Amino acid sequence: MSHEAPTNEPAIDRPPVTADVAPPTVDVEGTPQTRIGRFRLPTTTLRAYTMLFALVVIWLFLQLATISETHPYGLFLDPVNFSKLLKQTAVTGILAVGMLMVIVAGQIDLSVGSVVGLAGGIAALTQGWGLGPSLASAIVVGLVIGAIHGSLVAYANIPAFIVTLGGLLAWRGVVLWRMKGATVTIELPVFRSIGEGFVAPVAGIALAVLAIAALAFLTFRRNSARRRHGLTVAGTGAAVARVLIPSIVIAVFIYMMNTQGGVPIPVFVFLTVALIGAFLTQNTTFGRYLYAVGGNPDAARLSGISLRGHILAAFCVMGALSGLAALVYTARNGSAAGDAGTLMELDAIAACVIGGTSLMGGRGTVFGACLGALIMASLDNGMSLLNVENNVQLIVKGAVLVAAVGFDMLGRQRT
């Protein structure tokens, strides 16, 4: 922290203040930086890339560890396994996007697993009504439950921890009661395909081309907007890199998926949710208000933001996404059961936290939460490939969660 110079004399030795402002490079207060050996990096940038770096390290390790005679370059990143890995990420990822919004607003939702179980069960039980009503019922159930939780937190002032802990128990009770101990098979083929189907390779290529074109267009438009506002514009090289690097990632991804029959539908759903979630949090007033509400509720309220409205909305989004995740999960399993979704809330919370979300609220990104979900799934998948016993898997995952937060705190203290 910097402090003002202790002086009782009125600004005599200060630079003369003229009508034209001195360029803001003199006497500035710096962005916090972190030193790593001889290198200094802006701390915020560092945080964003730390987890990406961690993911790459984990992937490389697992790739090397799974080298065998049949797979001389390693099994982990083989398209077959990679496709499976992403499918495993999908459900946690969808939930993590909703959880991120709840946590950013300074709340928590512990009921997610039970809601997934209930919504999935109801969708399975209502298959007789036809495809549309069956799918819609899961989303509606989630949304209504989210609205109930949100109202209790925002308007009855009951802490979210309590409301959703109650929800965790109560909604699980409702599923067990409705399912009567039975397992209900998903009979509708379209329903099943949400879990098992693929986006046709041609459609996948079309989407990739569309995505790359949109990226190029938005980058171009952004630069011209910045020029219009008189802001500094990144050079052509940076603009090309900004389009080219994601484009390569998209192309490789689509190519890999298409060798396995196309992008799995759960992965497609997850990516769509993540994109919308990222857009909502980063590019809308709603998103900005959500961060303000979690970052400093008093300041947000005095800035004219409705705390209650935004908390309610966050729980509604979480509820609806629980319903969607329930559809993907139930479809992938091919059936609904009373204990479906148990402990999923903890995976979602862990994904957010590993991705740099602060449980105090006001900090975290959708990108980070998705990365967190991917790290969790990679550990699960990789350790299964290596035949690590289940109990050891749990220990490793727990340690990674605590280490991720510990590392983050360490980085924060240094500034």
Next chain:
Amino acid sequence: MGASESPILEMRNITKSFPGVRALDGVTFDLYSGEIHALVGENGAGKSTLMKVLGGVYPHPQYGGEVLIDGAARRFGSVREAEHAGIAVIYQELSLVKEMTIGENIILGREPRRFGVVRWEELYSRAAKLLDDLNLRLDPRVPVGHLGIGQQQLVEIAKALSQEARILVLDEPTAALTDTEVETLFGILNKLRSRQVGMVYISHKLDEVFRMSDRITVLRDGRTVGTEATSRLDEARVIARMVGREVGSIFPEADHQRGEVVFEARDITVEDPNVKGKLLVDHASFSVRRGEVLGIAGLMGAGRSDLLMAVFGAHAGRFTGEILIEGRPVRVTRPSDAINLGVGFVTEDRKRFGLILDQTILNNMTIAGLKRLSGSFLTDVDSEAAAGERSMKELRVKANSVFTVAGTLSGGNQQKVVLAKWLLTNPRVLFLDEPTRGIDVGAKQEIYAQINRLAREGLAIVLVSSELPEVLGLSDRVLVLHEGRITGEFKRNEATPEAVMACATGHNKTISAES
């Protein structure tokens, strides 16, 4: 006056600095047993800081000077050590555990035990005896949370006495008390005086000071102005000593062209959300014109912030009254109503109420006016950034870029960010509550210049400040609040520090009779 020959407490040449501020600058203070020694001064004069040095809140090497108890030099390393030396400080914020009973609170930390097991009967009988001693009819088995603030304060005194305190410091003990509770308190203080307890009495209420104290010490700007027997002083002289400071020339000359009334509040009454029936603001009215700076002076707790919070739609307590904007009655029930009507509010305590410290300067600057600056649903970071950079230049915020995190800035620059936030809502009237608290002189001057510029540009400004020179130097008109009521109004050239302070302490009649 004290009965004993030598003082039980002497504080010699005490100095204490905070980054950028010298809070105490060679203060000398003493206390005899069996006397009440009043400590008075403006907000920020150093009274509380001095008592925190005495109470061990600022342990030894953090201050300069000497503290002597019974003539022996002592260096307290902690609050506990000070307590062992017989010093009890009763702060404005009470330190009782609300969920525990009166008895548990009084004996807290010194429970009678046998084999590590608390002997409850003995605890409660000891507590009952202490309460009885003070003529307090309270059941020691009742949880403290069930008591009113006034009774809690009395319990706190009982606790102090149970620790055999010989030096009792009371910081604004009557701020939250009703008249009858004040009488009970005074009865107890008189009793303690006869038992040879030495008491330091800090208060803004001069009538109480004159009624209760044997001697009065006035502090100003961290220095002792003087100590004298109460019988040889009168209120006017104490006030003169409190404010006796030249209103510096750091305030730019301003001649504001005043226009029509923009904002008017009539008969505003605000109830304390925590204490039923207690009024924080009592039928206060004010209006402010285009291009005018209206100053609101008053001591801490006079209801200045409560008044502004209420008319901004942000007060937790029940409020009644009428608000008119440009002559039209309007309804303000939430801050967003006020903002939409063109009211901006630079609140006090920027870290708590003003800024989201984790977020960038830009996010902080645009959050209140976001829909106007950026879009009603989709945000446009670039037009925001452009507006933010303009504000940054206009207000001379010193930072790398608009993307610097607000929490890393100095106080002065943080305050400018808060000011920018409200200017970007395009207000017609701007409330400023303690806009220069805790920032250095250079940054203060810049804020003053901005206030004058904004008034010149036609903004109506309401300025609340505890620093009298600031209110007097900037305002075209000054209102004075005392205990929630408006006790005085002055035009720019009529407002002298003495006259304003007299109204602020509720003694305007004394002054006007003299002059």
